[in-house]
Amino acid sequence: MELLSVIVPCYNEQENIVDFYNELFKYEGFFKDRDVDIELIFVNDGSKDDTVSIVKELHAKDERVHLINFSRNFGKEAGMYAGLQKSKGDYVVVMDCDLQDPPALLPDMFKCIAEEGYDSVATRRVDRKGEPPIRSFFARQFYKIINKMSKTEIVDGARDYRLMTRQFVDAILSLEEYNRFSKGIFGWVGFKTKWLEFENIERKKGETKWSFWKLFLYALDGIVAFSTAPLAMASVFGVLFCFIALIFIIFIVVRQLTVGDPNNTVGWASTVCIISLVSGVQLFCLGIVGQYLSKAYLEVKKRPMYIVKEEL
Known part of the structure; x- marks a missing residue:
């Protein structure tokens, strides 16, 4: 039986963990029919709420649920990298806990890899409904600027939500740089990638952890990391x-x-x-x-x- 590793970086997501777990395992039957088991890896990035205790409760009920608990907040990039290192699956997917990355897309993403021969299936938003107009404007300008400066294509509206083969994941893990910009790394390693589009889904519970200033610094990291x-x-x-x-x-x-x-x-x-x-x-x-x-x-x-x- 093959294995699908689901990596979920978390920072103060106590309100969303159980909802995410329930939504994800709605599609368990689809994967069981294809002899694919699921492991769920929550990476707690120094949360100050009850994120850890809720994940531990899920682990006690379901041994497929795992936890990586950081000593402090190291950032989402570190969380994704730790999850990729921990994962054992033949297929690996990175998702946000707030359900803005819809688990409903997973069956289609898996079919693209298993039946169409893709190495990864990435997602992008076709709109930015619910975002402040100024933030959306600067986000679009960032993608325009970085694609003019960098040889690595970074798709406008790209999410970190991506299903990958083990070979693709191993290629990412081979890049051990400290200053990581995953959207660029995903494109830099190459391989055959298919893009799935979906309409933006607003966060139902909790608040976004990405302020305008944090996004600006992240964008600056991306430009410096993938362009001279x-x-x-x-x-x-x-x-x-x-x-x-x-x-x-x-x-x-x-x-x-x-x-x-x-x-x-x-x-x-x-x-x-x-x-x-x-x-x-x-x-x-x-x-x-x-x-x-x-x-x-x-x-x-x-x-x-x-x-x-x-x-x-």
């Missing part, structure tokens, strides 16, 4: 402003030799503007370099991506 274009852009800015500065120097020298400057205060405003502009560009370029340097710093320290407090 910002470094090239910083270099272009440097060359451009060196050229502009050279033109200004020639202009000033020629004017001084031909016309002179009877009033020493003339030109101070333009000088201040030029200095301010060039200084701003320099700081911007230093910030870009600093982002890459900070990522390299975190990589070379070789700290573990997460620390497990207990496992069931």
